[in-house]
Amino acid sequence: MSTLTEAPPPLTPPAPETKKPPRKRGRWTPYWLLLPGILWLVVFFAAPMIYQASTSVQTGSLEEGYKVTWHFATYWDALSEYWPQFLRSVAYAASATVLCLVLGYPLAYLIAFRAGRWRNLIMILVIAPFFTSFLIRTLAWKTILADGGPVVGALNTLHVLDVTSWLGWTAGDRVLATPLAVVCGLTYNFLPFMILPLYTSLERIDGRLHEAARDLYAKPSTVFRKVTFPLSMPGVVSGTLLTFIPATGDYVNASLLGSADTGMIGNVIQSQFLRVLDYPTAAALSFILMAAILAMVTVYIRKSGTEDLV
């Protein structure tokens, strides 16, 4: 090629010069553009994952140092010791997710279809809590649910606490340090993650579809059941995922609003890492949690059939 360009018949050299370099650059451009993303993934996802995975199969002690011994029994030991916390995490997160859906759907519906000029204001109110620290907001719930506070007093007067205590959600006339408090905290903290995707999918629904359904003999409740709700399924699915996944791994609500009896798997992992300093168990627990969530989410998405929705 170089001989061609050096010995120029005046008309031919420009052709290869203008044709070839772009083709070469064109072939590599996509990879160069991908590079930042790939680097990001390697540094912040792949590397930590591999490091954790190797930690989870190490044995040893803090004094002697840890070595990779392919000790997979750590997984089994961790699971058999901490399965109650796993179950509790899933139960609390699922309850909080259902509560978020029940509270968030009407609000998202209201913002999308009924709010009119108040729409932006309500949206700001939904997002406003993010301007304060997660920790401070959760601490505020400690005050709200404090023993002898107005909320507990009201619930006591209405005999709601008798029912919840009988169900095992509260203890006597306390709300703080009970499962109910933890679920309340989770619901409160993750509610915006439910409302925003719900709102987005509801807002996209063409109003004429509601009219068409009403025109085709559907009562308002049927319009909701047969048209609005099915069309909002993408929002329901992404909202529940955005709520359930972080709620399962959360430990702040359980440690601030709960007690020793309401520990979630996040609390165990945190204490194994930072207090007990048993790194292999903590890493193994993290992987089990990840696998469990992945499995549940896969089944859920398959069941809800959202891939098929427009």
Add this chain to the structure above:
Amino acid sequence: MTNTTKTQPGGDVRLAGISKTYGSFTAVHPLDLTIPQGSFFALLGASGCGKTTTLRMIAGLEEPSGGTVHLGDQDVTALPPYKRPVNTVFQSYALFPHLDIFENVAFGLRRRGIKSVKKQVEEMLDLVQLGEQARKKPHQLSGGQQQRVAVARALINHPKVLLLDEPLGALDLKLRRQMQLELKRIQTEVGITFVHVTHDQEEAMTMADRVAVMNAGRVEQLGAPADLYENPQTTFVANFLGTSNLIQAEVDSRSGDDVVVRAAGDKLLLPASRCAVPAQAGGKVLVGVRPEKVGLTHADEAGSIPEGRNRITGRIGNSSFIGVSTQYVVDCAACPDFEVYAQNIDRDARLVPGADVVLHWNPAHTFGLDAAQDIDAGVAEGEAA
């Protein structure tokens, strides 16, 4: 609900004093309209004239500010849309994207608690030639197919009245022509009253038995397409439906069944029966004639024009050859842009821009309108449509 649709054997749609206001804006002025059972009725007008609002009030999707809607003997004014024996084909079809074609068509039947829908749905899909597509989703179909699904979804319920809101607006010209015939065929076949909203005057005239021309929230004129075209009662109708040459004139005298008027020195005859206003001597009147009714003769041949025809002299300003006809714009003293559509049978080579000509037509083709109106009303709307 199914009972009410069954026990009432059809009937006319009667709107009595129906109106709709949004704040200070009046979309529909109090309107009385009777749509005969089994007719193909068109509401024709430019956008914003209140035709869609009127349709939506019949459907129950819009609550009237005043007046009543009757279907046969039943007053349906207060009924919500899902209790009215009326179905709508929406402008952009509004097919349910999460349901397949079969379920879209079956929607109305299922809501009325009908269990065995399969046979009916299949028959209906065959009627609109979509039997093969039953299990596809709406977005997998072409515009024309979606349109047919929308018609099938409404018709399967055997409504007393089918409302069509610009049903062909999203289709291209060729498909639109085809669907016009198709809809007309279906209407004749099922015999249901069709109320069709459109801004396309050609569409309204080809499809409908009766047309109501609407303008600014009022019905300007109601009648059969040919009647509206030949006997417009207002300048809006004269200009919106096709083209009209309107000439400002003064009433001179009566001669038998004709009114003699003067326009810029020319004397014209106008049948008294075709004059929309009482003609009194000295009064003003707008004289109109359609461009295809007018003959065009070179000034040198003026002697060959038969006696008794209305004549106006002028000079050709412009001509355009269309194929079947040639369209001339003639500059006359009485009317600066007089349009003439001449069939290309024996073309006179002298009829070129600049030539002096005589325009002449049978006085029976002349119509008279109230001169107090805006002479250009409906011109812009007609062109936009």
